[in-house]
Amino acid sequence: MASGELITIPARGGMAARLARGQSVKVINTHGEQVVDTWAFNARDLAEFLSLEHWRATLTKVFPEVGDALVTNRRRPILTLTADTSPGIHDTLIAACDNYRYGLLGCTEYHDNCTDNLFAGMRALGLVPPEVPSPLNLFMNIPMTDDRRLSFGEPLGKPGDYVVLRAEMDCVVAFSACPQDILPINGRAGQPTEAHFTIIDAPAGA
Amino acid sequence: MASGELITIPARGGMAARLARGQSVKVINTHGEQVVDTWAFNARDLAEFLSLEHWRATLTKVFPEVGDALVTNRRRPILTLTADTSPGIHDTLIAACDNYRYGLLGCTEYHDNCTDNLFAGMRALGLVPPEVPSPLNLFMNIPMTDDRRLSFGEPLGKPGDYVVLRAEMDCVVAFSACPQDILPINGRAGQPTEAHFTIIDAPAGA
Numbered sequence A, B: 001m002a003s004g005e006l007i008t009i010p011a012r013g014g015m016a017a018r019l020a021r022g023q024s025v026k027v028i029n030t031h032g033e034q035v036v037d038t039w040a041f042n043a044r045d046l047a048e049f050l051s052l053e054h055w056r057a058t059l060t061k062v063f064p065e066v067g068d069a070l071v072t073n074r075r076r077p078i079l080t081l082t083a084d085t086s087p088g089i090h091d092t093l094i095a096a097c098d099n100y101r102y103g104l105l106g107c108t109e110y111h112d113n114c115t116d117n118l119f120a121g122m123r124a125l126g127l128v129p130p131e132v133p134s135p136l137n138l139f140m141n142i143p144m145t146d147d148r149r150l151s152f153g154e155p156l157g158k159p160g161d162y163v164v165l166r167a168e169m170d171c172v173v174a175f176s177a178c179p180q181d182i183l184p185i186n187g188r189a190g191q192p193t194e195a196h197f198t199i200i201d202a203p204a205g206a
Helices: A050-059 A099-104 A113-123 B052-059 B099-104 B114-122
Strands: A007-008 A014-019 A023-028 A035-041 A043-049 A070-071 A079-084 A137-139 A161-167 A171-178 A195-200 B006-009 B012-019 B024-029 B035-041 B045-049 B067-073 B075-085 B136-138 B161-167 B169-176 B194-199
Touching: A007 A014, A007 A161, A007 A171, A014 A023, A014 A113, A014 A195, A035 A079, A035 A113, A035 A161, A035 B035, A050 A070, A079 A171, A113 A171, A137 B114, A171 A195, B006 B012, B006 B169, B012 B024, B012 B114, B012 B194, B024 B035, B035 B075, B035 B161, B052 B067, B067 B169, B075 B169, B114 B169, B169 B194
Parallel strands: none
Antiparallel strands: A007 A195, A014 A171, A023 A161, A023 A195, A035 A043, A035 A137, A035 A171, A070 A079, A079 A161, B006 B194, B012 B169, B024 B161, B024 B194, B035 B045, B035 B136, B035 B169, B067 B075, B075 B161
């Protein structure tokens, strides 16, 4: 994918892209209410990947903030959150949805899901992820009460909100426009939408 | 291992055991200040395992409580927490420690760690885990502030505290007596100790 090109993550679908170290990816919540599950894998060894349980231990926080390096299961920075025009509500606690999840929610037929979207996005690059890491759920609102109860909240952003993630190593990023249409996580209407991303080259001389 | 036998998880070491559906394992914090990282794998397919990111989504909570089923990455119950004499402070947010972690903490030589203990414990049963799931960190005190900052707290229990986990499918459980001796997670003295477990048969007629 050429840098600067606006790439569509289709509604209910997945898409992956390669980033060279120093490049960034701008992930755009085009319509304002779409959760984008996000993964990152070391391009040279897919067994190293963004791991939120390792990141929480390293930075001792639950929500990423601008300036935070996101680390892998080998505790090395893979992405840095360098900009965020959204309210900054992203989730690190909840697994990617999968067909089992929709079965528990009452679906009796196959339902699009973020886990399969990860595989589909990577497959388009000729890659197979060795496992399904817990994703960084961009724009996903999981309120937590003081007694640590969670809920699936409505999104809090606006159309055009974006985050920028800078690659700290050559990596493959994968995105899923979450197909959840039963819980209000993608808006009360339960209508998942497309989202977009664009790759930004490193500044000259960087 | 015979049911009723008291098995030692050696200080800084790992141990695994098979549980038949309906059997329980009682995990004992023998000296009161020892974190025990805990994993569970489907005995028939190690690619299905206790997954805390799936569990948090299913039960919408961060800390397990007595009566909670703990689910796998296929959203099926694998263990149920049926008893807990500790203060009930267990962690689901923090990755198993590994040699990378101790490198970041200043160690220049190999340091025992829970990730390698998982592999060692499973290897003693002739098994290799296909990946390293985020563990259920029994007795581990990770305080969280209202702005979702985490810290590594001292343990809050007493010698002999225990939890009981009932197997909801034939499974392999693995334990690591966490070798962390730099942070106060295993007590201010930084002296990891042994812990114990025992397997309890299902009640007759159950």
